[in-house]
Amino acid sequence: xxxxxxDLLGIRDxxxxxxxxxxxxxxxxxxxxxxxxxxxxxxxxxxxxxxxxEPSTRTRTSFDVAAKRLSADTxxxxxxxxxxxxxxxxxxxIKNLEAMGxxxxxxxxxxxxxxxxxxxxxxxxxxxxxxxxxxxxxxxxLDMLTIRQKRGRLEGLNVLIVGDIAHSxxxxxxxxxxxxxxxxxxxxxxxxxxxxxxASLPVRVSHQLDTVLGAxxxxxxxxxxxxxxxxxxxxxxxxxxxxxGLDRKKLEKARDDVLIMHPGPMNRGVEISPDVADGPHSVIxxxxxxxxxxxxxxxxxLVHREVPPVRG
Ligand code: CP
Numbered sequence: 001x002x003x004x005x006x007d008l009l010g011i012r013d014x015x016x017x018x019x020x021x022x023x024x025x026x027x028x029x030x031x032x033x034x035x036x037x038x039x040x041x042x043x044x045x046x047x048x049x050x051x052x053x054e055p056s057t058r059t060r061t062s063f064d065v066a067a068k069r070l071s072a073d074t075x076x077x078x079x080x081x082x083x084x085x086x087x088x089x090x091x092x093x094i095k096n097l098e099a100m101g102x103x104x105x106x107x108x109x110x111x112x113x114x115x116x117x118x119x120x121x122x123x124x125x126x127x128x129x130x131x132x133x134x135x136x137x138x139x140x141x142l143d144m145l146t147i148r149q150k151r152g153r154l155e156g157l158n159v160l161i162v163g164d165i166a167h168s169x170x171x172x173x174x175x176x177x178x179x180x181x182x183x184x185x186x187x188x189x190x191x192x193x194x195x196x197x198x199a200s201l202p203v204r205v206s207h208q209l210d211t212v213l214g215a216x217x218x219x220x221x222x223x224x225x226x227x228x229x230x231x232x233x234x235x236x237x238x239x240x241x242x243x244x245g246l247d248r249k250k251l252e253k254a255r256d257d258v259l260i261m262h263p264g265p266m267n268r269g270v271e272i273s274p275d276v277a278d279g280p281h282s283v284i285x286x287x288x289x290x291x292x293x294x295x296x297x298x299x300x301x302l303v304h305r306e307v308p309p310v311r312g
Contacts, residue, residue, distance in 0.1 A: 003301040007119040007126040010135040011176040019177060021058055023145050025297035025307055032069055033292055043072035046103040046303055047206065049094075050076040058264055058288055059129050061140065063106045066295035072103070090114070091121065098122050099237055107131075125302040133167050133228055140173035140264050142294040144181060146287045148220055153183070155182030158215050162188045163222030163242060163271050167229060168197045170263045171222060175201055186212050189244065193224075202292045209244055213253040220261045221246050221272045237270055247273035251281070259283050 003021050011019070032040055048067040052060050056130045077093070079085075084093055094105070095291070104125045107115045113133030119126035130136040148154055159178050163169045165187050170194075178185050179202045187194060188202040198205050206212045213219070224240065246260070260272075260281040268274045277284060300308055 003307060004305050007115075007128075008298055008302060009116050009119060009126065009128045011137045011140050011173040011180075013134065014137075014177075014180070015113040016180045016182075019141070019144065019181060021307060022141055022294070022297050022301065023148060025301055026141070026145050026293040027149075028308060029296045029300065030290070030293040032296070033289070034258065038069050039071060040069070041071045042300060042308070043067065043070035043103075043303060046070075046072045047076045047101065047103065048072045048104045048106060049097055049102045049124075049301065050074065050129075051097075051107045051109075052076070053079050053090075053107075053114075054130065056108055056129070058291060059108065059136075060106075062291040063127070063129065063138075063295045063299075064290070065294050066298055067104075070296055070299060073212060085139070091118075094118050094122060098124060101297045104299060106159060111283055127298060127302065130169055132169065133172070133175075133225075134169055136263075137173050137177075138295055138298060139170045140177040141298075142287055142291040143170075143174055143220065143261060143263070144177050145290045145294055146261065147183075147259065148285055149286070149290070150283060151166045151217065154178065157183045157217040158186065159183050159218045159220060160212055160216035161220045161222065162209060162246065164193045164224045164229070165189050165198075165222065166193045167225035168222050171220075174220065175203055179203070186216070187273055188212050190240070209246075209250060210253060213250060214255070216254060216258055218259045218261060219254065220245065220263075222263070223265060223267055223271055240271070241270050245269075245271055245273065246276050248275050248279075251276055251279075254281075263287070 064074050102124045106127045106129050108129040109131055112134035114131050115128040116128050161171050175185055188206045188209050258281055262284050
């Protein structure tokens with residue numbers, strides 16, 4: 001199937017066929033990351049610009065690694081050293097960067113909808129690398145790729161998402177993606193950390209982790225997003241960890257083959273204990289490795305607007 005989009009702004013917009021195409025493309029490009037020389041000329045002469053107006057370790061680095069593995073030129077704008085500190089607007093910044101002829105902008109911003117506004121004003125492709133509490137589509141795609149690799153499918157699996165769902169763009173993108181691909185999603189959080197729209201989403205909701213652990217094929221643990229929370233949402237971190245932190249004792253109620261995922265960054269000892277994060281069920285570093293493959297696929301598909309030829 002051809003992939004004919006200019007931009008990747010969210011999972012909610014995508015069809016299940018488009019998600020399948022991205023995952024299949026990532027799977028076929030993944031072997032480049034296993035070679036001795038991890039570089040192909042596919043995007044030679046193309047330019048990818050990283051605009052991260054919020055902190056990032058994994059997303060920013062893996063988009064950069066992905067672009068470089070495909071031989072694109074890359075550059076980054078850091079908030080603190082750009083002329084936005086002198087009062088230039090974000091849109092003026094984009095217009096000036098566009099005059100230098102980029103092919104792709106990768107944008108992370110604290111304001112939901114920023115990548116959408118930029119996409120409507122530039123001929124370059126725009127990839128949403130996380131916008132406020134809205135979506136983080138490349139994270140959901142790498143999560144789906146990881147589950148598919150480990151379980152051979154997404155359809156019919158029970159995925160439990162635990163933690164600060166209200167403030168999580170990762171959760172929103174995963175809810176859309178996983179349910180479009182036929183997985184069953186359960187959200188588990190204290191009532192104050194569930195999104196207002198939870199009742200209208202195609203998910204089950206629970207407030208008691210012990211009662212929903214046993215049915216899960218995958219447990220996706222989320223960080224408390226303190227940078228987006230108001231005051232008084234939680235009594236204490238200690239209490240949160242007792243009821244919702246995933247530790248070895250709680251894991252005894254889970255299936256023997258359950259997968260433990262976390263998008264990072266982790267707060268060890270709060271939402272997940274170190275022995276679970278580093279334990280045999282954890283696929284957290286597989287998620288990171290798959291992030292490079294998924295971002296290679298996105299850059300390839302958005303620039304070429306077709307799937308890559310099958311490798312012999
Ligand atoms: N998962 C994720 O978005 O991590 P970073 O904030 O480090 O990019």
